[in-house]
Amino acid sequence: MTQTIRRDFFTDGNGGTRIEIFDELSDTAKAALYGFFRRAHAPHVMEEVVLPQFADGDSQIFAAVRDRPWPPWGLGARNVVGVLQTHLVSDGCWGLSPVHVADEDLTNTGLCAALYKEALETLAVDPNAEVHYLLAEGSRLADLVLRRVGFERTEDVFLTEAARYLTYRAPAGELLANLGLAETDTVDVLAGNIDDRVFELNAALHSTIYLGSRAEWAGDRVSVPSEIAQMVRGGHYNKPAGVPTGTGRFERDVLAEVAQGVREFLTEVERKELLEYVRGREPEFAAASVQRRGTDTPVVDERIRSSLVLDGLGHFESLFADRIREQLQEVRARLNHPVFPLGRIELQVTANGDRDYFGMHRDTDGGDTRELSFVYFFSAEPRRFSGGELRVFETVVEDGRIVPTDRSQTIVPRANLAVFFPSRHDHEVLPIRVPSKAFGDSRFSVTGWIHRQ
Numbered sequence: 424m425t426q427t428i429r430r431d432f433f434t435d436g437n438g439g440t441r442i443e444i445f446d447e448l449s450d451t452a453k454a455a456l457y458g459f460f461r462r463a464h465a466p467h468v469m470e471e472v473v474l475p476q477f478a479d480g481d482s483q484i485f486a487a488v489r490d491r492p493w494p495p496w497g498l499g500a501r502n503v504v505g506v507l508q509t510h511l512v513s514d515g516c517w518g519l520s521p522v523h524v525a526d527e528d529l530t531n532t533g534l535c536a537a538l539y540k541e542a543l544e545t546l547a548v549d550p551n552a553e554v555h556y557l558l559a560e561g562s563r564l565a566d567l568v569l570r571r572v573g574f575e576r577t578e579d580v581f582l583t584e585a586a587r588y589l590t591y592r593a594p595a596g597e598l599l600a601n602l603g604l605a606e607t608d609t610v611d612v613l614a615g616n617i618d619d620r621v622f623e624l625n626a627a628l629h630s631t632i633y634l635g636s637r638a639e640w641a642g643d644r645v646s647v648p649s650e651i652a653q654m655v656r657g658g659h660y661n662k663p664a665g666v667p668t669g670t671g672r673f674e675r676d677v678l679a680e681v682a683q684g685v686r687e688f689l690t691e692v693e694r695k696e697l698l699e700y701v702r703g704r705e706p707e708f709a710a711a712s713v714q715r716r717g718t719d720t721p722v723v724d725e726r727i728r729s730s731l732v733l734d735g736l737g738h739f740e741s742l743f744a745d746r747i748r749e750q751l752q753e754v755r756a757r758l759n760h761p762v763f764p765l766g767r768i769e770l771q772v773t774a775n776g777d778r779d780y781f782g783m784h785r786d787t788d789g790g791d792t793r794e795l796s797f798v799y800f801f802s803a804e805p806r807r808f809s810g811g812e813l814r815v816f817e818t819v820v821e822d823g824r825i826v827p828t829d830r831s832q833t834i835v836p837r838a839n840l841a842v843f844f845p846s847r848h849d850h851e852v853l854p855i856r857v858p859s860k861a862f863g864d865s866r867f868s869v870t871g872w873i874h875r876q
Contacts, residue, residue, distance in 0.1 A: 431615040433531045440504065440534065440613055442541045445484040448477065451501065456486070459503035462525045468640055472520075473508060476655075481511035485542050487534055504528060507538040510655075515551045517595070518654040521633040521640075532622055533615040535629040540604040540612055547596040554595055556632070557581055557588035557652040560809075565650050568631045569593075572624055573601040579833045580812050580853055586648035587810065587854075602628070681832045681844060682815045683757050685750055688841035689742075694801050697739055698867065701772055701801075705862045708733050708774055711781075716788065729779040730852075733772040736869070743869060744768045746841075747797060751873070754843045755795070763794050766874035775811055775866040781852040785818070786872060789825060793846040797871035800836040807864035811836050811855040815844045836866055846872060 445452055460469045476482050487505035505528065508520040519542060522535040546552040556574070558565050569591050570576065579590040599605045603621030604612060611617065617625075632651060639649035689697065708731035712721035736743065747768055755762070787793040798813055817830040825847050834842055844850070855866050 429614075429616045431533070433528070433533055434614050437531070437533050437537075437613040437615070440487050440489050440537075442537060442609060443486050443488045443501075444541070444545070445486060448474075448484075455488075455501040455503045456484070456506065459486075459506060459525070460523070463523055464526070465523070465641055468523070472640060472653075473506075476508060476510050479510065483509050483542075483545065485509070485538050485545075487538055505531075505534050505538050507542055509542050509546065512555055512654050515549060516553050516555050516592070517546055518556075519554055520653070521636050522629050523633075529633075530626075530630075532626040532629065533613045533617075536602070536604060536617070536625040537609050537612040539602070539625070539629065540599065540607075540609060543595050543599040543602075543604070547599055550596065552595040553592045554598055555654050556591045557654050558591055558635075559648060559650045559652070560587045560589055562635075562650050565631055565635045566591075568627050572628055573597055577833075578812065578835050579831075580810075580814075581652070581654070582853065583648075583652065586652070588652050590654075681817045681830060681848065682834060683754050683843045684834065685754065685841045685843070686837075687839055688746060688750075688799055689801070689839060691839075693742065694839050697801055697869075698803060700737060700739065701733065701774070701867055702863045704733060707735070708772075711773065713784070726782075727784070728781045730781065731774040731776070731865075733774070736770055736772060740770060743770055743799070743871065747871065747873065750841070750843075751795075758795075758843065758845065760795065760845055763875040766792055766876040769793075769872040769874065771870050773868050773870055774862065775808075775852065775855045775868075776862065777808075777857040777860050778854060779852075779866075780854040783816075783849050783851045785825070785849050786846040789823075789847065792874040792876070793872045794875050795843055795873040796846045796848075796850075797841065797843055797869075797873060799841040799869040799871075800838055800867070801869070802836065802838055802867045803864065804838050806836075806838075807859060807861075808855050808857045808866050810853050811866040812853045813842065814851050814853065815842075816849040818845075818848050820847070836868070 448456070456473065457466070457469050460466050473484070477484065485507045486503045489502045489504055504525065506523045510518050512518050522538050524531060524534065528534055543554070546554070556569065558569065566576065572593070574591040574593040577590045577592060581588040581590065602624055603617065604625075607617060615622070635651035636649055636653065638647045639652055710723045711728050711730040711732045712723050713728050714721045748765070751765070786796045802808065813834045813836065815832050815834070817828045818825050819828060820826070827849055857864050
């Protein structure tokens with residue numbers, strides 16, 4: 424039986440279109456791409472985004488091309504009508520640009536879906552490949568559209584000067600299937616010969632990504648918040664103190680070699696008593712200090728750390744020390760951390776108010792006796808703050824030196840959760856928002872350091 428081609432407004436124009444993959448760029452290919460972005464009213468994108476990303480390596484450009492009939496070579500032979508760029512963010516994680524098209528193709532769903540299909544098929548050769556996007560916190564349309572086609576929202580947070588973003592991820596092969604493109608030939612997709620449901624899913628996805636990210640790539644990317652932001656290699660969206668973010672490749676609650684969580688660390692009665700004790704000592708809190716590497720004198724430096732601390736836990740000191748000792752053997756084993764003779768346990772209360780944070784730091788450089796760090800969250804429920812995630816970056820010891828890796832874990836500050844991790848690991852506290860500005864609504868935590876003898 425002959426298959427009936429379902430026609431739409433763009434079927435004839437797409438009939439002479441092919442998808443070309445650029446792993447390297449010749450002068451004629453560059454000329455064709457420059458011409459395309461000029462027609463798409465975004466000539467700067469070629470110089471500011473496409474070429475730098477391509478030069479980084481692990482990037483491909485998927486271009487929809489309509490060839491000139493004669494002569495079929497030289498400048499102007501390729502007429503690029505659509506562009507999608509992929510780039511490696513971290514091992515197995517890929518960022519995908521919006522599908523760029525000129526004005527006449529903004530609703531050309533077949534063209535956009537065909538480019539996306541070719542890119543996903545290329546990535547899905549690796550069964551572990553994932554596609555990642557950054558969506559601004561509070562996104563509604565983009566959140567609905569991406570989750571509808573199988574994206575998962577993770578707790579990995581990225582910050583720019585303009586907005587706060589959450590990572591959305593989906594396996595490339597599953598995304599291809601969820602979009603209804605896995606079993607359909609690219610020629611049919613270009614022709615629009617797909618059913619209404621598949622057509623609608625792809626149209627919604629591409630129009631949302633294009634419009635949601637337009638403020639970033641078409642305008643002032645520093646000060647204008649964009650609902651969808653581009654994820655770059657390593658996720659280097661800087662926060663206060665210039666801290667690079669993690670990769671978001673791991674489960675939200677527990678990650679074996681980086682950090683370990685213990686839920687219900689205190690009884691509910693103990694947690695409430697601790698909260699009441701701390702709230703009643705607001706006048707005793709002092710500005711937190713930091714100790715710069717190579718110095719012995721702590722200083723207050725809000726460019727690195729902004730928070731209040733209380734050194735005395737009263738009768739809770741012995742309670743925490745006992746609970747930590749009870750959990751220590753199991754936590755150490757789960758972290759695969761070497762056995763060490765237990766020394767003192769150092770404890771401190773931290774209150775993080777509105778716009779507080781703690782930039783990237785580590786609790787030991789190997790020159791002291793700190794082995795494991797400890798953080799216990801106990802703020803009021805329901806939470807009256809947002810943000811304040813603890814992000815822990817893995818480090819390893821090589822030839823006696825502490826060397827960071829690109830693995831990280833982001834931990835949401837849930838009440839009555841205790842987190843343990845090696846003190847040599849770099850870590851940070853992301854900025855906190857407390858709308859009420861009230862001390863009692865702060866992000867409260869008990870921070871501890873477990874020493875070897």
